[in-house]
Amino acid sequence: MIQVAIMGHGVVGSGVAKILTTHKKKLYSAIGEEVYIKKILDLREFPDSPLADRFTKDFDEILNDVEIRVVAEVMGGIHPAYDYTKLLLKAGKSVVTSNKELVATHGAELLAIAKEQNANYLFEASVGGGIPILRPISQCLVANNVHEIAGILNGTTNFILTKMIDDGMEFDSALKLAQQLGFAERNPAADVEGHDACRKICILASLASGRHVYPDNIHTEGITEITLSDVKYASSFNSVIKLIGDVKFLENGKLDIFVAPMIINRKSQLANIDNEFNGIMVRGDCTDDVVFYGKGAGSMPTASAVTADVIDCCKHLKARKYLFWADSNNENVLPYDESRTAVYLRLSSPDKDKAKDEVRELFGETTLLSVPNEPESEFAVVTGEFTVGEIKEKLGALKSADVLSCIRIGNL
């Protein structure tokens, strides 16, 4: 019998407890031993839970219990999860988590402590919820040089964009609907401003590059500025707008990494990933594009990924899984101004002909988009490829038109 503890009995934690108690036979056959939940840490009371006798409010009861070998940290947030995880790893226990904020912020340090202690720190659930992605990248795709990872990493924003694209809803109404359906928090900033997606692309970039990429100074745009006009122009270009976390591993060793809305062709596998679903594309030099699709959040999908990590730790009590990256100071991150891309521009001008001429002078050949009932003073073009810095400069120099939207064109 292997004894484990769960820290946090919220949406994910209660799911982990449920799977560990209802899937006993399946788990036994995977490990060859029973997994027993000895303690559940939560400040709240759960008198009606079938596991009511296992609850504790005292972290030390888990930390100091030598029989507890594996701990699932599903509290979320940095404090106290960070301190608890450090203490547990230093005590030689393995820790698994769905806490993307903690992994993105302190992953390198926690992985180093785990390595030192010959313990495991696993976090498959931190990216893509129930979608297997970290293990496939670190194990199955290990014989590839990965050129790029790009994904729809946030279900809330994908749901909102899908409603805008498919049903013509405005951003505000789509957000309200997402909140009603439980896909968005009452304070949706972390989702709609792209921070959640940023943590996830940083974890993927860290894993694939072997060096921690900190979210702090990664360019992060959300979807709050996207309008139905942009959606319609994109559609006329046989494309959809998706919020993409993207990292390209450049030949000079730099990472071109950012989170931004992107206009991607309908033929792309990522274009058809709709509603609250997530999808992650990994471009390897041997495999070409491999795409992983599924529910990126939710109690049971996320809990199933956490539980799979618990099982992996139980199978490797005395061995380390090869999941590791070194610390860094983001010196390998390409400045965003040097990132190359084509862009879609929506512009407003009292003299469209003059403005189009000026745009052509500044950007060279462009593709003019057109939609039915285009406002008289508005037009939209797709440019060729430039660096973001060059684009900013050109737009700064543009005199005869105002820039209403500027969105990256994705080659995904």
Place this chain on the structure above:
Amino acid sequence: MIQVAIMGHGVVGSGVAKILTTHKKKLYSAIGEEVYIKKILDLREFPDSPLADRFTKDFDEILNDVEIRVVAEVMGGIHPAYDYTKLLLKAGKSVVTSNKELVATHGAELLAIAKEQNANYLFEASVGGGIPILRPISQCLVANNVHEIAGILNGTTNFILTKMIDDGMEFDSALKLAQQLGFAERNPAADVEGHDACRKICILASLASGRHVYPDNIHTEGITEITLSDVKYASSFNSVIKLIGDVKFLENGKLDIFVAPMIINRKSQLANIDNEFNGIMVRGDCTDDVVFYGKGAGSMPTASAVTADVIDCCKHLKARKYLFWADSNNENVLPYDESRTAVYLRLSSPDKDKAKDEVRELFGETTLLSVPNEPESEFAVVTGEFTVGEIKEKLGALKSADVLSCIRIGNL
């Protein structure tokens, strides 16, 4: 330094040799040791290969070399791969392979020998080529009860169907094009008759159920009977025709497993997997649908999966990976006549009204499909759900119409 051998220097084998020599740095950082190709077995001569000095025609040079710890068997076919693999495993060497025919036919026996010898027998590349699928199922989705696995498992047939659907090509022309482009063999039977897909769904079913499923008496239909008329009727039903390998894990412990063309809704993730690409959907009770997409064949994608297995063996020279299933005699396979499904029927009758009445009498409520320029004597319907045995019986009793096509409706 870990010494390995490769048996076979064809499409996949030469790819493995290439990756092991060109990705040295990446592989070293994954294993912490160098991987050295000591021998390559092939009856042909490769005097211009940079590895020319490693070639041998004598299997015993590999078998009897105690320094060779891991062998990649990429010869294909049953003989002599089966005997060689047995001898190598019995000698305590780990073997990895892309040989789906061998795994589907003798997997249980070879896995048992590997277990006995504390060696590994891995075959990620046997299903889905470069797409990670066996490891995700056995590791990441281990906390799920898997209800169903369904996939587009054969790139050749998917390419042909895509050309029929998107470009209105007839089957014969699409097959010829596939042959010209190298997506189909000169003798395409194993692909177009569904046998290749059958081996793969059997491997997936064996892994997920823990008991070997032999391809021999699994219902296997190919795509040779699919016509452009069927494609058009499917399109009118907002659906496409795909060749699907499907296994449902029923509550009574039986496996409802088969390979057949299926009409699936365009909204399904599998519907958008086109051309030579493969896609596999795994339905778990916790994760819901997870889909894996990528190139299911080809030299480098397949070789990258074989190489990842080589690396895994190198990292586990003294430990076994938990990849195993027991032998069986297919007694847990549901007789195909008991498989439940709705079907699309295309029928021909001199008296369509009478025939439609009779169909309604036999099948109850049906949905009538219609396409532009429908032949005067032809019509098509979608029925409700019945067992295959019931459908056969009803069609046998049908007097006023001839059955031109009968295709399963997929709920994927």
